Amino acid sequence: MKESESRFRGWLLRETGIDPDSLGNEFLTRALTERVHALQADGERLLSAARPPVTQEALDAYWQQLNASADERRALIELFVVPETWFFRDREAFATLARLAAERFAAMPGRVIRVLSAPCSTGEEPYSAAMALLDAGLEPSSFAIDAIDLSARAIEQARLGCYGRNAFRGTATEFRARYFTPANDGWLLDERVRACVQFRHANLVDPGADTGIRYDFVFCRNVLIYFDRDAQDRVIRSLDGLLVDDGMLFVGPAETGVAMRHGMRAARVPLAFAFHREPAGAVADAYAARPAAPLHTAAPYRRAERFTVAPVAAPRPVVAVAPPAWLGDGLPPFAATPPAAFDARAGRSVVTAEAAAPVVEGIAPTLEDAQALANAGAFDEAERVLAQFSARVGPHADAFYLNGLIADARGRAAEAGDFYRKALYLRPTHHEALTHLATLLDVGGDRAGAQWLLERARRSAG
Template sequence: MSLRQLLKDATGLVLSADTVERAVRERMLRLDLTPDARADYAPQPGTPEFAALVDLVVVPESWMFRDPAVFETAVRFVQRRLLSHPGRPVSVLSLPCAGGEEPYSMAMALAHAGIPPGLCRIEAVDLSHAAIERARLGRYTRNAFRGTDLAFREHWFRQDGDAYLIDDALRRYVGFSQGNLLEAAAPPRKGPRYDLVFCRNLLIYFDEPARMVAAAALQDLLADDGLLLSGFAEAPAFCRAGFAPQSLRDSYALQKQSVATVRRRARLAPAEPAIAPRPVAAAARTAPQPAPLAAGPVAALIAEARRQADAGRLAEAHQTCQEALALQPEQAEAWFLLGMVSECGGQPHAAERHLRRCLYLQPDHYEALCSLALLHELRGDTQDAALLRQRAARVHAAEVAP
């Protein structure tokens, strides 16, 4: 079996031949091996050398408060959980956690909301041994801080030369360990499941079979009434694997299908307690926001379509979107919502048509770009999918740029 296939089997990552060869050359250089030794270089899974090679092919890049709206959603969920289960700490999983940027961001959000470590514990896991070492060190360069308002950095980090060291108070929220989600799929988790799981920007690097294995593992890790926070582009893949959006406004916030089905049958949207959550952080205000809705009757129709879709009444939501578009055919947000309703209803071709219309009217619609990229990838159009992902990345970078 080729080294490329061994890496894919071990990690789930779809790797190009160039990526593998670059990693091999770097390892050989570090080991002081000559090019003539390339034919004999064949590390096996389970060995330290194979783990070192895996560290070079994973994609560990992240930054603090990446997609800030996600952390707002997470804190609201934790607050609801503490109200509904008084005295029981909330358990959170961050996987993959890269160099700790995501779990430490969640720790900052919890601290800002007045939730102490004793009431919410974060377990952070990554495939890369090197990433876990960086996370435990808690030492970050300027690249980990993006956006216009970095007041949180001044509060929670101590500058040490060109680097920033995280405050020990945040470390008490988080525990780090190395692990592989695909390997975790085999034995069921022992003990309580996680209330809240972050698994963002992982499935985009997998092929469809690996996505289904990963989703099955997360089904087992997540409590039946828990919440999964995915990447924007990954939500449709999770929906095909047994999850459902908590709402179409927060399409990245997913629940197990069985829980969502019960709510749909009862014609109820997810309940919200009467509590006003404190804002996560001033630095988290640069999140890409949905396109502004039209005023008047069209806005009311779109809002009603969202409520219908959130309750699982997809046919009604589809009809209401059509009524909105009959009044204002150029409303991009209505086309996006229609595309998501079609995708959730198992109509990928119709979804693609509607998303393309949305992008024609609003070329920088981030969620539409992500969703359309995933549809292309599932159809095997990897080149077009890559171009759409690049466009989405440029839109996101422009939103968070200083």
């Protein structure tokens, strides 16, 4: 990064925890250029291609403006907020929330289940939590959802509760008919759901005074990947302090290593990316037993200098993998837990390794079959099904991606990288393959290559 911009990078890290490098090598330069030109005396807004380079004098003047104006500080921060979210993103997290919340309320009918969404972006996550809890049979009076975000613009949009097509992804969007009404510019969320969530403008890395409220469930997903290590540590410590003793933290699929680094214990629910607080004393034991070389899991986008995965004493019966695009966010995920009927309202299905393994003779195996087997830990069988699928349909980006996940989970990094590259050859915008390959490059020391892939992934998500 240019020396003249280092002060802005330091300021952004202190204020938000966001590492501009995680958004791409030139992201900070582009953001500063946009704000400098927006504040020019003539007020003319130029297209990016038509903007002349920003001079050192202009940067110096903007630095003074930034320090003098709270409005300008908010405007610059808004450019670094990543509002990539949709309803029921990673559905198993919400199915887990609904199941455990119902169990806790049944055990203690008088208690209020408390949920925190931090950051909440434009509201899809906390509203999904509210709908999941209502679908689980909980009355609005039996739970409370707090939602915070650094972006005042996002909070304002969340409170409006009106959403366009991009907020509804995947195939299971039946909840829209129950909780939304068509509007001129999209769909308007039912007031009953909106009333379940209290939004507040707040900084995740500087939460302020402790209110004394403790939460049963905290969602902090897909934001820690943009923070530097110091900010990650501060946020995890803060969130851990906000959990009740048996509380649960949900992170993004790329952030599992952060929770493990702080001694949190995986809930072992595939695709939920959920963690419990570790009992006192267990953290030190876990760190003492850690091997010198990090182990690879299927968690994507883990940076070598940021994440160290806790050791696995025995082969894991379950691998939690990020749902590939072909599943859609709405298809029921699979988990290696005792069999249970599919709950259409919670969007959850569970499969044991024994139940998942057989492939019916005469019926062509599908990618969903391979996904179920992989989630159940039946890697050999999953690879066999993928081979049969590929022989039938030919090269397929999502089949290569799933092969990569299995190789990654088995610690075969070079093989996993080859599979991810094949997926990207067939589909250059394959978001999950981009983020997983970025992890492998970063762990291997190619930070520039990893950042380039992450920037591509960010553009593909937009």
